[in-house]
Amino acid sequence: MMLLMLILTFFINMSIGSVSIPFNEIVSRLLGNEFPRKSWEIIIFEYRLPKAFTAVLAGIALSVSGLQMQTFFRNPLAGPYVLGISSGAGLGVALLVMAGSAFGISFFSGGVGIWVVVIAAALGAILVLLLMSFTAWRVKDSMTLLIVGLMFGSLAGAIVSVLSYFSDANQLKVYTVWSMGSLGSTFAGQLELFFAACLVGLLPVLVFIKSYNAMLLGESYAKSMGVNIQRLRWGMIISTGILAGSATAFCGPIAFIGIAVPHMARLIFKTGDHRVLFPASALLGAIVLLVCDGISQLPGSAQTLPINAVTSLVGAPMVIWLILKRNFSKEF
Amino acid sequence: MENRKVVLRSKNLKLGYRKNGAKIVVAEDLDLELYAGKLTCLLGPNGVGKSTLVKTIMGQLPKLSGDILLHEKSIEKISNVELSKKVAVVLTDKVSLGNVTVYQMIALGRIPHTSWHGSMSKLDHQKVENAIQITKINYLRNSVLSELSDGQLQKVMIARALAQDGELLILDEPTAHLDMINRFEVMHLLRRIAKEEHKAILVVTHDLDIAIDTADEFWIMQCGQPMVCGTPEDLIISGRINLLLPDEKLQFDLFSGKVQDASPFKYPAIFGNETLARWLKSIIRKNAQSFSELDIEISIENAPFLLTVKDGDKLEHFYSFQQFIADFTIR
Numbered sequence: 001m002m003l004l005m006l007i008l009t010f011f012i013n014m015s016i017g018s019v020s021i022p023f024n025e026i027v028s029r030l031l032g033n034e035f036p037r038k039s040w041e042i043i044i045f046e047y048r049l050p051k052a053f054t055a056v057l058a059g060i061a062l063s064v065s066g067l068q069m070q071t072f073f074r075n076p077l078a079g080p081y082v083l084g085i086s087s088g089a090g091l092g093v094a095l096l097v098m099a100g101s102a103f104g105i106s107f108f109s110g111g112v113g114i115w116v117v118v119i120a121a122a123l124g125a126i127l128v129l130l131l132m133s134f135t136a137w138r139v140k141d142s143m144t145l146l147i148v149g150l151m152f153g154s155l156a157g158a159i160v161s162v163l164s165y166f167s168d169a170n171q172l173k174v175y176t177v178w179s180m181g182s183l184g185s186t187f188a189g190q191l192e193l194f195f196a197a198c199l200v201g202l203l204p205v206l207v208f209i210k211s212y213n214a215m216l217l218g219e220s221y222a223k224s225m226g227v228n229i230q231r232l233r234w235g236m237i238i239s240t241g242i243l244a245g246s247a248t249a250f251c252g253p254i255a256f257i258g259i260a261v262p263h264m265a266r267l268i269f270k271t272g273d274h275r276v277l278f279p280a281s282a283l284l285g286a287i288v289l290l291v292c293d294g295i296s297q298l299p300g301s302a303q304t305l306p307i308n309a310v311t312s313l314v315g316a317p318m319v320i321w322l323i324l325k326r327n328f329s330k331e332f
Numbered sequence: 333m334e335n336r337k338v339v340l341r342s343k344n345l346k347l348g349y350r351k352n353g354a355k356i357v358v359a360e361d362l363d364l365e366l367y368a369g370k371l372t373c374l375l376g377p378n379g380v381g382k383s384t385l386v387k388t389i390m391g392q393l394p395k396l397s398g399d400i401l402l403h404e405k406s407i408e409k410i411s412n413v414e415l416s417k418k419v420a421v422v423l424t425d426k427v428s429l430g431n432v433t434v435y436q437m438i439a440l441g442r443i444p445h446t447s448w449h450g451s452m453s454k455l456d457h458q459k460v461e462n463a464i465q466i467t468k469i470n471y472l473r474n475s476v477l478s479e480l481s482d483g484q485l486q487k488v489m490i491a492r493a494l495a496q497d498g499e500l501l502i503l504d505e506p507t508a509h510l511d512m513i514n515r516f517e518v519m520h521l522l523r524r525i526a527k528e529e530h531k532a533i534l535v536v537t538h539d540l541d542i543a544i545d546t547a548d549e550f551w552i553m554q555c556g557q558p559m560v561c562g563t564p565e566d567l568i569i570s571g572r573i574n575l576l577l578p579d580e581k582l583q584f585d586l587f588s589g590k591v592q593d594a595s596p597f598k599y600p601a602i603f604g605n606e607t608l609a610r611w612l613k614s615i616i617r618k619n620a621q622s623f624s625e626l627d628i629e630i631s632i633e634n635a636p637f638l639l640t641v642k643d644g645d646k647l648e649h650f651y652s653f654q655q656f657i658a659d660f661t662i663r
Binding site for chain 1: 432
C-alpha cells in the first residue's frame with residue numbers, strides 16, 4: 001500500500017514544476033511512448049528524475065536516522081539535528097565558503113563547484129561524527145552523549161555566525177543558499193554516490209534491528225536480553241552519521257523529516273516493532289519529502305521555495321500537533 | 333534431592349564499585365547459593381547494596397574479587413547472549429510504551445533466542461503462550477500497555493521475564509508501588525513459578541510479612557554487618573531477623589510476626605476472647621501515652637461485643653473500642 005503511494009507521489013512529483021507535465025504523459029513515456037514535446041524529455045531525465053530520486057534517498061536516510069536516534073536515546077525529540085551532524089556539515093560549508101575572506105585567501109575563483117561544497121559538508125559531518133565517536137568512547141551514558149551532541153551543534157552554529165560576520169555578501173549568499181537545502185542540485189555522478197552511501201548506512205540498521213526492539217525497554221533491560229550497548233551505540237553513530245551526513249552534504253540541511261516521520265510511522269502503524277517501523281519510516285520519509293518538494297515547486301508558478309523552509313512549515317506544526325494530541329512519550 | 337540443584341553460587345564475593353581509582357567495598361565474603369525451585373528474598377535497608385548485589389549477579393557490574401558461578405561456570409566467561417538465555421530480570425525502570433500490546437511485550441522476552449532479524453518461531457510463540465498461561469493474564473493479551481494498572485503491568489513484566497526462559501529470575505522490588513492485594517498476588521505468583529516451573533528466583537523486597545509467607549530463603553543485608561542467610565522461620569525463632577531492625581526501639585514480635593515497639597509495656601489484666609484481647613492490646617498500645625489507667629481489669633466478650641472494665645468495685649460497660657478508648661484517654 002505504502003509502496004504504491006510512494007510510486008504515485010514519485011510520478012506526481014515529476015509532473016510538478018515550472019513546466020507542468022501531465023501525469024498520464026509521464027506514465028505513457030514510461031510505457032515506451034514518446035513525449036509529444038522534446039523539451040519534456042530533457043526536463044524529466046536531466047532534472048526531475050534525479051531530483052525525485054534524491055528526494056527518495058534523502059527521505060529514507062533522514063527518517064531512518066531519526067528513528068534510530070529516538071529509540072536509542074529513548075527521547076522522542078531526538079533526530080539527526082541533535083547529534084550535531086547537520087551543524088557539522090554546515091560548519092564545513094561555512095568554512096569553505098566564508099573562512100577564505102576572513103583569512104584573506106580565496107579558496108575559489110568564480111562559481112563554487114557543487115562538488116567542493118559536497119565534500120566540505122561531508123568533511124564537516126565526518127568531523128562531528130569523529131568527535132561524537134570519541135565522546136561515545138569516553139562517556140558511557142547515552143543522555144550525556146545527547147547533550148554533548150546538542151552542544152556540538154550550538155558550537156558549530158556559533159562558529160558559523162562568527163564567520164558570517166566577517167565574510168562578504170557574496171559568500172554569505174552562497175552559504176545561505178546551501179543552508180536552505182536543495183534536492184535539485186544532485187546530478188548523475190553524485191546520485192550514485194548518494195545511493196551507495198545510503199546502502200552502506202542502512203547496513204547497521206539491518207544488523208541491529210532486533211537490538212532496537214530490545215532498546216524499547218531501556219538500556220538495562222536491553223543488556224539483560226544480551227544486547228551489547230556499546231556495539232549498538234557505535235552502529236547507531238556510524239549509520240546516522242553516514243545517512244544524515246550524506247543527505248546533508250548532498251541536499252543541505254533538511255529539517256524535521258528526521259524527527260517527525262518516525263512519529264508518523266508509529267501513529268499510522270500503531271506498533272513499536274522496529275521490523276515494521278524501519279521500512280515504514282523509510283517509505284514514509286520518501287513520500288513526505290516528495291510531497292514537500294512538490295509543494296516547494298509552487299505548482300502553477302515559476303517560483304521555487306527552499307525545501308528546508310517547506311519541511312519546517314509542514315513539520316513544525318505536525319510535531320506540535322503530535323505533542324498536543326497525546327502524551328509524546330507514550331508514542332514509543 | 334532434585335530441587336537442591338544449585339543454579340548460581342558465589343564464592344568469596346566482594347562487591348562494590350570503583351570511584352576515581354579507589355575501590356568502594358559494599359559487601360564482602362559473600363558465599364551465596366540460589367537453588368532451582370526456591371524463592372529467595374533479599375531484604376535490607378535502602379542503600380545497603382542490594383542493587384549492587386543484584387547488578388553484579390546479573391553481570392552488569394564487575395565484581396571486585398571472588399567469583400560468581402552460573403552452573404559452576406564463571407559468569408565473566410559467559411557471553412552476554414548466553415547469559416541472557418539463563419538469567420531474566422524484572423527491574424524498577426519505568427517502562428513507558430504506548431503502542432505495544434501485552435503479547436508483543438512478552439514476545440520481546442524471546443529476543444535472546446531469535447535469529448538476527450528477530451522473527452518468532454513456533455517454539456517462541458509457544459513459550460510466550462506458556463508465560464501468559466502461568467501468569468494468568470490471558471484476558472490482557474491484546475491490551476495496550478498504557479491501559480494497564482501497575483499491578484497488571486508488573487505481571488506482564490514477570491511474564492516477559494518468564495518468556496525469556498532463563499533458569500534464574502531476578503526481580504528488583506517487584507511489589508513497590510503496588511496495593512496490598514497485588515503485592516500478595518505477585519509474591520504468590522512468584523512462589524508458584526519457583527515451584528511449578530522449577531526456577532531459581534531472587535526477589536529484592538521490603539515487604540517483610542509477605543516475604544515471610546512466600547520465601548524459602550532470606551538473605552538479610554545490614555550496613556557494616558555480614559550478610560545473614562537462612563530459612564525465614566529459623567531466622568525468626570533465633571531472633572536473627574532482628575538484624576533488619578538495628579533500631580533498639582523496634583523488634584520483631586515472635587508471636588504476631590510483626591515489627592513492634594520494643595519498649596516494655598505493661599497491659600492491664602485482660603480476660604475473655606483471645607482474638608478480641610489481641611486487638612484490645614493493640615488499641616491500648618497505640619494510645620499508650622495517654623492511657624493511664626493500668627490498675628483495672630478488663631473482660632471482653634464477643635457476639636454481642638461487650639467490654640467490661642472493673643475498677644475496684646465499679647463496673648463500666650462499653651459496646652465498641654471507640655467508646656472505650658474515648659472514655660479512657662480523656663481522663
